[in-house]
Amino acid sequence: MDKVFIEALEIETLIGIYDWERRIRQPLQFDIEMAFDNHRPAATDDIADTLDYKAVSKRLIEYVSQSSFGLVETLAERCAGIILDEFAVSHVRLKLSKPGAVRGARAVGVMIERSRA
Numbered sequence: 001m002d003k004v005f006i007e008a009l010e011i012e013t014l015i016g017i018y019d020w021e022r023r024i025r026q027p028l029q030f031d032i033e034m035a036f037d038n039h040r041p042a043a044t045d046d047i048a049d050t051l052d053y054k055a056v057s058k059r060l061i062e063y064v065s066q067s068s069f070g071l072v073e074t075l076a077e078r079c080a081g082i083i084l085d086e087f088a089v090s091h092v093r094l095k096l097s098k099p100g101a102v103r104g105a106r107a108v109g110v111m112i113e114r115s116r117a
């Protein structure tokens with residue numbers, strides 16, 4: 001299956017389990033791969049036939065920037081759900097990175113894969 005991807009989408013939000021984390025906003029980075037058949041948009045050259053990666057990005061920016069979860073697991077699950085529920089995507093692979101959260105590591109986080117039920 002073809003993919004449409006979004007690489008290194010950075011969004012600031014309130015995230016974390018510690019008291020000090022509940023008082024600040026931190027940057028998160030999203031890498032997303034979405035299964036989508038690109039034959040039709042390639043034939044029509046029409047944005048209406050695509051999985052519009054800008055529309056997906058805007059929706060995630062809107063949601064994530066207003067969220068306030070403790071765990072990256074929770075936020076990743078909700079984001080995958082939004083992609084599957086609101087866009088014509090049957091399968092999504094999502095990596096959520098929290099840069100600088102652990103001393104000595106460039107980033108930590110989760111990778112999940114989810115399919116439409």
Ligand SMILES: Nc1nc2c(c(=O)[nH]1)N=C([C@H](O)[C@@H](O)CO)CN2
Pocket residue numbers: 015016017018021070071072073098101102
């Ligand atoms: N598996 C996880 N481990 C940890 C998380 C998390 O969301 N998932 N969060 C933290 C803290 O918020 C950390 O990021 C602060 O440095 C610790 N472990």
